[in-house]
Amino acid sequence: MYDVAVIGAGINGCSVAYEFIQEGKRVILFDKEGIASGGSGAAGAFISPKFSKAGELKELLHEAFVYSYDFYDKNFPLCFTKAPLVHIGKDEADDEALHVYKQKTALKLKKVPTNLEKQLSQEAKKRENICLEAGVVDAQRVCNDMSCGAKFVKEKVDTLVYNDDYWVINETYSAKNIVLATGAYDMLIKEPYIQLRGVWGHRIDITTATQNPCSVHQYVSISPSNDGKLAIGATHNVHYHPEKNKEPYDIEQGRAELLEKAAKTMQLENVEVLKDYTGLRSGSFDYLPMIGSLVLSNETLLTCKGSLHVKKPDFSKYVYYPNLTMINGSGGYGFVLAPYLAKILTEHILHGEKISERIIPARFFARWAKKL
Numbered sequence: 263m264y265d266v267a268v269i270g271a272g273i274n275g276c277s278v279a280y281e282f283i284q285e286g287k288r289v290i291l292f293d294k295e296g297i298a299s300g301g302s303g304a305a306g307a308f309i310s311p312k313f314s315k316a317g318e319l320k321e322l323l324h325e326a327f328v329y330s331y332d333f334y335d336k337n338f339p340l341c342f343t344k345a346p347l348v349h350i351g352k353d354e355a356d357d358e359a360l361h362v363y364k365q366k367t368a369l370k371l372k373k374v375p376t377n378l379e380k381q382l383s384q385e386a387k388k389r390e391n392i393c394l395e396a397g398v399v400d401a402q403r404v405c406n407d408m409s410c411g412a413k414f415v416k417e418k419v420d421t422l423v424y425n426d427d428y429w430v431i432n433e434t435y436s437a438k439n440i441v442l443a444t445g446a447y448d449m450l451i452k453e454p455y456i457q458l459r460g461v462w463g464h465r466i467d468i469t470t471a472t473q474n475p476c477s478v479h480q481y482v483s484i485s486p487s488n489d490g491k492l493a494i495g496a497t498h499n500v501h502y503h504p505e506k507n508k509e510p511y512d513i514e515q516g517r518a519e520l521l522e523k524a525a526k527t528m529q530l531e532n533v534e535v536l537k538d539y540t541g542l543r544s545g546s547f548d549y550l551p552m553i554g555s556l557v558l559s560n561e562t563l564l565t566c567k568g569s570l571h572v573k574k575p576d577f578s579k580y581v582y583y584p585n586l587t588m589i590n591g592s593g594g595y596g597f598v599l600a601p602y603l604a605k606i607l608t609e610h611i612l613h614g615e616k617i618s619e620r621i622i623p624a625r626f627f628a629r630w631a632k633k634l
């Protein structure tokens with residue numbers, strides 16, 4: 263019997279596995295494809311805050327950025343490259359947001375390194391920019407390292423059955439708790455109020471003669487160079503979905519698009535593409551992540567019949583799946599959010615700590631039930 267079965271071995275699942283292992287718990291981790299085989303394996307995995315004027319997501323990402331930078335630096339230094347991040351506005355609205363961000367932020371800002379400035383395109387030079395200390399994670403390696411104390415099973419989870427006080431997985435394995443970390447691929451438990459949007463992304467590793475000292479983000483994300491290699495990535499393709507499109511994804515066109523967008527920011531000399539990585543990232547419909555217990559909708563509709571249309575729902579009255587939680591919907595910030603959210607989720611499961619109502623999945627049940 264395991265203390266927890268984590269389903270999905272992306273950065274969210276591996277971060278939860280890591281936190282449980284730190285608490286001395288027995289962890290079994292499932293993935294149908296392998297560790298970091300979904301969106302996490304495709305990610306550029308830049309650790310960056312969100313450069314917007316205001317909002318809950320910006321606040322959450324600020325806290326997560328400060329936490330995760332420290333977390334990777336202390337616990338996984340071999341998977342973490344510290345480098346300045348230069349974020350450049352794409353248009354006037356972006357320039358304005360960056361300008362406001364710079365006025366308000368408590369983070370220490372830097373000057374754009376002169377060796378990068380020289381390489382920026384004329385267009386990029388005209389735009390507002392911001393430079394601060396940030397980092398890039400080796401996505402595959404960190405997921406492997408985080409989960410190394412867990413029992414890993416490469417298997418698709420098809421069935422979850424609750425049996426008095428433990429869960430039976432695929433009729434074979436048992437665990438006291440279930441954490442669903444299935445990304446945009448498969449929610450496993452179908453509840454009508456849980457809806458996630460999968461956005462397709464593509465990253466290429468290239469060789470180039472250009473030395474790049476920083477992470478540079480504008481139309482795409484460009485990593486710092488190391489031994490003549492760097493990565494270019496983006497999740498900008500809202501038209502392709504591997505489960506919905508009939509035609510396969512056009513890798514050549516995707517590469518051309520990434521290189522064209524990178525060239526709008528900086529000229530990269532003698533480029534050769536080494537490898538492609540593709541995957542879906544999952545986002546929620548209010549852009550905030552979803553962590554915590556899942557509401558049993560039919561049971562809650564019956565129990566809370568009279569109080570579903572109130573302005574401020576009382577989430578403690580809802581009926582939940584026993585010992586089953588999820589962590590998902592991190593959008594383009596999974597590597598920034600995962601260590602921070604996994605800590606919150608683990609403290610909730612093991613020590614009963616409360617999770618902010620702004621990020622619990624039950625908020626979506628409340629909205630869905632109101633519309634019935």
Ligand SMILES: Cc1cc2nc3c(=O)[nH]c(=O)nc-3n(C[C@H](O)[C@H](O)[C@H](O)COP(=O)(O)OP(=O)(O)OC[C@H]3O[C@@H](n4cnc5c(N)ncnc54)[C@H](O)[C@@H]3O)c2cc1C
Pocket residue numbers: 269270271272273274275292293294295296297298299300301302303304305306307308309417418419420443444445446447448449450462463464465483495496497540541542543544589590591592593594595596597598599
């Ligand atoms: C090109 C690209 C660039 C990105 N760049 C960044 C970035 O710079 N910084 C950043 O922070 N984020 C970035 N992201 C976003 C980040 O990758 C995601 O937010 C993150 O990977 C989400 O992690 P996850 O663990 O929720 O999902 P995933 O990594 O998709 O993991 C879910 C896993 O669940 C498994 N699974 C699903 N169903 C089952 C089942 N029934 N049984 C067993 N296994 C199952 C899947 O096989 C998959 O491996 C990027 C994403 C992409 C695609």
